[in-house]
Amino acid sequence: MRIAALLSLGLLAGCATTTTVDAPTALSGRELDTALNLYGRWDERIVLADRPHYVWRRAVLMNGKTYYCELRTEVAFRNTISAVAVEGYPAACSLFQVQYKSAHEARATPEAPRTEIVAARNYRPVGGAESVTSASRDAAAHPQEPAAGPRGS
Incomplete structure (x- = not known):
C-alpha cells in the first residue's frame, strides 16, 4: 500500500506544470x-x-540602446499555426513568454467599494438603527396636517 502511495505521488510530481x-x-x-x-x-503580414x-x-x-526580438508564425490549414520562430535579444524575447495562472491564483481580492455616500437633503439611510431614529426625528419636526373630511374637502 505504501509503495502505491509513493508511486502515485511520484507520478503527480512528474506532472507538475511550469x-x-x-x-x-x-x-x-x-x-x-x-x-x-x-x-x-x-x-507585419507576409505571404x-x-x-x-x-x-x-x-x-x-537598455543603457540608451534599443534591442529587438521577433516572433514569426506560419499559418497553415484552418488558421492553425504550423511553425513558430523567436529570434533576437533574450531580454526582448522574454516579453513573448506566456504565464499561466490557475483559477485559484487569479481570484481577485475583494476591494472596498469605490463609491462614496454623500448625504443630501431628505436622505435617510435604509436598514440601519440610525435610520429609525432619524426618521422619527424628521417626523416629529414636521407637524402633520389634519386628515381630510369624508368628502375630501
Whole structure:
C-alpha cells in the first residue's frame, strides 16, 4: 500500500506544470486567434509560398540602446499555426513568454467599494438603527396636517 502511495505521488510530481512557457511551446498547433489574444495585432503580414506569415516585434531599452526580438508564425490549414520562430535579444524575447495562472491564483481580492455616500437633503439611510431614529426625528419636526373630511374637502 505504501509503495502505491509513493508511486502515485511520484507520478503527480512528474506532472507538475511550469507557470512560464516560451512562445513556440504555447503557440504550436494552436489557432491564430491564440497568438492574437496573447500578443495583440501583428506588426507585419507576409505571404511566402502561398502561406501567410505573421510577425510580432518587441523591444527593450537598455543603457540608451534599443534591442529587438521577433516572433514569426506560419499559418497553415484552418488558421492553425504550423511553425513558430523567436529570434533576437533574450531580454526582448522574454516579453513573448506566456504565464499561466490557475483559477485559484487569479481570484481577485475583494476591494472596498469605490463609491462614496454623500448625504443630501431628505436622505435617510435604509436598514440601519440610525435610520429609525432619524426618521422619527424628521417626523416629529414636521407637524402633520389634519386628515381630510369624508368628502375630501
